[in-house]
Amino acid sequence: MTDYRMHILICGGTGCKASESNEIKEKFNHFISEFDLEDEVQVLFTGCFGFCEKGPIIKVLPDNTFYVSVAAKDIEEIVKEHILKGRPVKRLLYKEPVSGEVISESQDMDFYKKQIRIALRNCGFINPENIEEYISRDGYMALGKCLSEYTPEETTNIIKDSGLRGRGGGGFPTGLKWEITRKVESDQKYVVCNADEGDPGAFMDRSILEGDPHSVIEAMAICGYCIGADTGLVYIRAEYPLAIERLKTAIKQAEEYGLLGDKILGADFNFKIELRYGAGAFVCGEETALIHSMEGLRGEPTVKPPFPSVSGYMEKPTNVNNVETFANIPVIINKGAAWFSKIGTDKSKGTKVFALAGKINNVGLIEVPMGTTLREVIYDIGGGIKDGKEFKAVQTGGPSGGCLTKDFLDTPIDYENLLSAGSMMGSGGMIVMDEDDCMVSIAKFYLEFTLEESCGKCNPCRIGNKRLFEILDKVTEGKGTLEDIDKLKVLSDVIKDTSLCGLGQSSPNPVLSTIANFEDEYLSHVEEGKCPAGQCKSLVRYDILEDVCNGCTLCFRNCPVGAITGERRTPHFIDQSLCIKCGVCYDKCKFNAITVN
Amino acid sequence: MSKIKSLSDLKKIKEEVQSKMKLRENSDNPEQFVQVKVGMATCGIASGAKDTMKFFIEELELQAVDAVVTQTGCMGYCYAEPTVEVILPGKEPVVFGYVNKNKAEEIIDTYIKKGKLVDGIIPISFKTIDE
Ligand SMILES: Cc1cc2nc3c(=O)[nH]c(=O)nc-3n(C[C@H](O)[C@H](O)[C@H](O)COP(=O)(O)O)c2cc1C
Ligand code: SF4
Ligand code: SF4
Numbered sequence: 001m002t003d004y005r006m007h008i009l010i011c012g013g014t015g016c017k018a019s020e021s022n023e024i025k026e027k028f029n030h031f032i033s034e035f036d037l038e039d040e041v042q043v044l045f046t047g048c049f050g051f052c053e054k055g056p057i058i059k060v061l062p063d064n065t066f067y068v069s070v071a072a073k074d075i076e077e078i079v080k081e082h083i084l085k086g087r088p089v090k091r092l093l094y095k096e097p098v099s100g101e102v103i104s105e106s107q108d109m110d111f112y113k114k115q116i117r118i119a120l121r122n123c124g125f126i127n128p129e130n131i132e133e134y135i136s137r138d139g140y141m142a143l144g145k146c147l148s149e150y151t152p153e154e155t156t157n158i159i160k161d162s163g164l165r166g167r168g169g170g171g172f173p174t175g176l177k178w179e180i181t182r183k184v185e186s187d188q189k190y191v192v193c194n195a196d197e198g199d200p201g202a203f204m205d206r207s208i209l210e211g212d213p214h215s216v217i218e219a220m221a222i223c224g225y226c227i228g229a230d231t232g233l234v235y236i237r238a239e240y241p242l243a244i245e246r247l248k249t250a251i252k253q254a255e256e257y258g259l260l261g262d263k264i265l266g267a268d269f270n271f272k273i274e275l276r277y278g279a280g281a282f283v284c285g286e287e288t289a290l291i292h293s294m295e296g297l298r299g300e301p302t303v304k305p306p307f308p309s310v311s312g313y314m315e316k317p318t319n320v321n322n323v324e325t326f327a328n329i330p331v332i333i334n335k336g337a338a339w340f341s342k343i344g345t346d347k348s349k350g351t352k353v354f355a356l357a358g359k360i361n362n363v364g365l366i367e368v369p370m371g372t373t374l375r376e377v378i379y380d381i382g383g384g385i386k387d388g389k390e391f392k393a394v395q396t397g398g399p400s401g402g403c404l405t406k407d408f409l410d411t412p413i414d415y416e417n418l419l420s421a422g423s424m425m426g427s428g429g430m431i432v433m434d435e436d437d438c439m440v441s442i443a444k445f446y447l448e449f450t451l452e453e454s455c456g457k458c459n460p461c462r463i464g465n466k467r468l469f470e471i472l473d474k475v476t477e478g479k480g481t482l483e484d485i486d487k488l489k490v491l492s493d494v495i496k497d498t499s500l501c502g503l504g505q506s507s508p509n510p511v512l513s514t515i516a517n518f519e520d521e522y523l524s525h526v527e528e529g530k531c532p533a534g535q536c537k538s539l540v541r542y543d544i545l546e547d548v549c550n551g552c553t554l555c556f557r558n559c560p561v562g563a564i565t566g567e568r569r570t571p572h573f574i575d576q577s578l579c580i581k582c583g584v585c586y587d588k589c590k591f592n593a594i595t596v597n
Numbered sequence: 598m599s600k601i602k603s604l605s606d607l608k609k610i611k612e613e614v615q616s617k618m619k620l621r622e623n624s625d626n627p628e629q630f631v632q633v634k635v636g637m638a639t640c641g642i643a644s645g646a647k648d649t650m651k652f653f654i655e656e657l658e659l660q661a662v663d664a665v666v667t668q669t670g671c672m673g674y675c676y677a678e679p680t681v682e683v684i685l686p687g688k689e690p691v692v693f694g695y696v697n698k699n700k701a702e703e704i705i706d707t708y709i710k711k712g713k714l715v716d717g718i719i720p721i722s723f724k725t726i727d728e
Contacts, residue, residue, distance in 0.1 A: 003616065003617060003619075003620070003654070003658065004620065005620070005650070005651075005654050005666065006620075007620055007621055009621075061620060061621050061624040062620050062621075062623065062624035062627065062665040062666065062667050063624070063667045064624045064625070064627065084637070085637050085668070085670060086634075086635075086636070086637040086667070086668030086669040086670050087669075087670035107625070107626075125621065126618075132610070132614040132617075133614070133618060135607070135610055135611050135614055136611055136614040136615045136617070136618040137618070138611070139611075140607055141604075141607065141608075141611070144604035144607050145604070147604070148603075148604045256600075257600060257601050258600025258601045258602065259601065261600075265601065265602065265603055265604055265606075265607065266602050266603045
């Protein structure tokens with residue numbers, strides 16, 4: 001019998017691989033052969049399940065049992081108990097953080113209930129290194145359908161009608177971009193997939209390439225058919241080795257099956273795909289910089305127009321799309337534009353993948369329909385704020401997005417709503433902050449990132465951001481003035497207006513949005529010399545309350561720099577000139593004798 | 598692998614591989630399919646539950662019945678092992694005792710395919726066998 005009675009799916013995404021998933025797979029193979037189960041049980045790696053908070057994750061089918069935080073040492077028990085005797089290992093099942101309820105089947109988890117998976121449809125379900133598993137889920141069917149039933153124009157119209165917009169940040173209508181590129185006359189055109197993904201904390205595109213590389217390959221071929229290109233290029237960071245390896249395997253398999261190459265599926269259409277490696281500069285994700293980098297030139301943006309659609313790689317018409325944008329294409333062709341455009345809001349159709357990070361219970365990768373509110377994402381899917389703390393802000397749009405307060409929690413997520421709220425969709429990073437985060441420091445953190453990543457071509461971006469950073473630094477040191485806050489605003493506006501590329505044009509966003517939404521925090525820093533969140537070390541002062549301290553010596557023994565003095569059973573004292581403000585004494589004191597100011 | 602030369606060739610390959618993936622596809626929403634749970638604790642295994650399970654998997658496949666066959670722990674009816682619980686879509690679970698190959702054949706032909714009850718049902722007085 002070739003059919004297995006049981007499939008064991010192990011998350012093979014970068015996150016879980018970094019933990020133990022290789023070892024877990026070996027252990028499974030070992031015990032499965034020990035119990036003679038090789039013909040009955042199939043063990044395989046899939047892409048990311050999204051629930052990275054509790055990785056490594058294992059799914060056992062057909063029972064649909066979802067094991068979390070699995071270690072290699074647990075495998076023997078899983079095989080002996082569950083695989084042999086049908087008794088799920090209870091201690092490894094997922095527990096809902098709020099209700100404490102043990103849940104064995106993933107479809108019952110709040111984390112998955114509100115999600116709709118289109119771009120991530122195959123992630124965590126198929127073996128990304130096996131093209132047949134992709135084919136079994138309608139893989140390459142869309143390409144076949146386009147080649148045999150639709151003209152390039154008809155195919156482009158389906159994408160236009162679906163309302164799909166670019167997922168790489170700008171939100172430009174994808175079908176329209178294809179049409180523009182199609183209409184430019186040229187002997188040679190290119191399809192480029194932008195897999196540069198460099199936002200801190202973002203791993204949407206990487207996970208798609210790791211978990212379902214064929215969906216991107218198929219979509220690039222469809223795009224090639226539409227615009228009249230025979231060559232596709234994937235620009236990917238050399239620092240994503242797993243994604244590169246999976247992509248290479250997938251391209252090779254597609255070539256062997258005749259799904260890439262000459263006369264694909266018997267049609268008069270040739271298409272090949274090559275990889276180009278990026279060195280990991282954020283600005284190279286900008287499409288003109290990306291193209292220059294592929295040409296072997298410096299990865300610096302240039303003025304648009306000409307847009308890549310007209311003159312891109314090697315000055316030929318080039319259609320650049322993001323990984324997630326591509327991953328949607330085959331489904332749209334298979335299910336139709338009308339099906340897709342029913343999902344989402346008026347102007348933003350379909351779903352969006354987000355990488356949830358920060359002070360949230362369920363860190364991970366999610367895909368929700370456009371129009372889902374921030375509250376649903378943070379509380380229902382994300383499981384709320386860590387350690388029962390208070391929500392303070394959520395940052396969307398990556399380093400150039402904005403921080404939104406709790407007043408925006410009921411905002412339905414789409415391109416327009418996020419923009420009018422003072423942030424943006426960006427590529428899908430979503431970082432949650434709690435009461436302990438200082439918003440001035442957050443703005444400083446993002447600015448430090450853009451400052452490092454600026455290519456230096458324009459003065460406002462290169463010098464202006466540096467000045468912004470210095471002023472913010474001054475504020476966090478408690479040396480800022482009211483005038484500085486005004487300066488921040490004016491300078492930000494100038495940088496936005498006069499920078500050449502999206503990096504400079506959006507870099508002051510975190511500054512502007514934190515001033516707009518948390519002005520009182522800035523004022524506390526400059527007027528009272530206080531950091532309300534207690535994060536800005538220069539502004540914090542630890543003191544021992546003489547009448548509460550009973551001289552237990554606990555703080556004295558724990559201070560790493562010996563800043564605390566005092567005799568046993570007499571009040572202790574902190575020498576401010578030695579104190580490094582680590583907060584250890586505050587955490588250790590059992591009598592609340594230490595205050596933070 | 599020889600190259601796929603047309604859309605109909607691609608569809609053929611898809612159908613071939615789909616049977617291998619059926620287990621995974623079906624387990625995403627088991628309530629739409631016939632669910633067969635075979636008691637496979639020590640007592641069940643000793644009394645031949647493994648063969649029963651294998652028979653269910655192969656026979657249901659052969660007869661093209663979309664089903665999800667899983668094993669569960671001891672159902673607490675050790676006297677009647679091997680025990681098998683069958684859930685038809687939208688119906689209450691039914692537990693059969695002493696399910697050997699002949700009984701399994703009868704269950705498939707009469708209960709699963711025609712919806713008619715057969716002898717050997719154990720009255721259910723438990724919550725669910727997963728407890
Ligand atoms: C500084 C900067 C960085 C960018 N980084 C990325 C990136 O990592 N991935 C991406 O797809 N698009 C990135 N973009 C957007 C691209 O320029 C381009 O708009 C996008 O790849 C087009 O694809 P789409 O229409 O499918 O979104 C970046 C833009 C800027 C200004
Ligand atoms: S705005 Fe900044 S990153 Fe963009 S081209 Fe100018 S200097 Fe370079
Ligand atoms: S904050 Fe740290 S360094 Fe300062 S007194 Fe307390 S323990 Fe010592």
